[in-house]
Amino acid sequence: MSLRIAIFDDNKNIRDSIKMLLQTEPSFEVVGSFSNVFDCVDDVIECRPDIVLMDIDIRPISGIEAAEKICAETAARVIVIHIIFFLFFIAFFLSIM
Numbered sequence: 001m002s003l004r005i006a007i008f009d010d011n012k013n014i015r016d017s018i019k020m021l022l023q024t025e026p027s028f029e030v031v032g033s034f035s036n037v038f039d040c041v042d043d044v045i046e047c048r049p050d051i052v053l054m055d056i057d058i059r060p061i062s063g064i065e066a067a068e069k070i071c072a073e074t075a076a077r078v079i080v081i082h083i084i085f086f087l088f089f090i091a092f093f094l095s096i097m
Contacts, residue, residue, distance in 0.1 A: 001027075002026070002027050002028060002029040003027055003028050003029065003050050003051060004029050004031045004047075004048065004049045004050045004051070005022060005028055005029065005030050005031065005049055005050070005051050005052075005053060006030075006031055006032035006033070006034070006043070006044060006047055006049035006051075006052045006053070006076070007019060007030065007032065007033045007034065007052075007053050008034045008036075008037055008040065008043075008052065008053070008054045008055060008058055008063070008066065009034075009035070009053075009055040009058060010035050010036060010055065010057075010058050010059060011055075012035065014055075015033045015034075015035070016033075018053065019033055031047040031048065031049050032044075032046075032047035032049060036058065036059065036060065037054075037058050037059075037060070037061055037063070037065075037066035038060060040066045040069060040070055041069050041070055041073050041074065044070050044074050044076050045073075045074060048076075049076050050076065050077065051076065051077050051078075051079060052067070052070060052076050052077070052078040052079065053079050053081070054066060054067055054070075054078055054079065054080045054081070055080075055081070056080050056081060063080045064080055066078075067080045
């Protein structure tokens with residue numbers, strides 16, 4: 001069974017890099033990649049991820065506010081992280097799997 005992951009980041013290059021890195025692990029499935037959080041709850045409900053990777057600096061609302069909305073209305077778990085640490089986090093996460 002794969003871990004379903006959604007990515008929210010306003011930088012397309014970062015989203016694509018994270019997606020490409022996650023796709024190297026067979027137990028991960030990227031089910032959504034989004035450039036803004038305007039409809040974040042609807043996006044999460046539609047793609048049904050287990051985990052949401054959220055950029056803290058995303059707009060029009062912060063990643064923290066978006067995470068609160070997602071957690072209040074869905075079963076997804078949200079990891080809010082500053083973009084500089086995204087790739088370090090993923091590399092660490094992959095190393096402990």
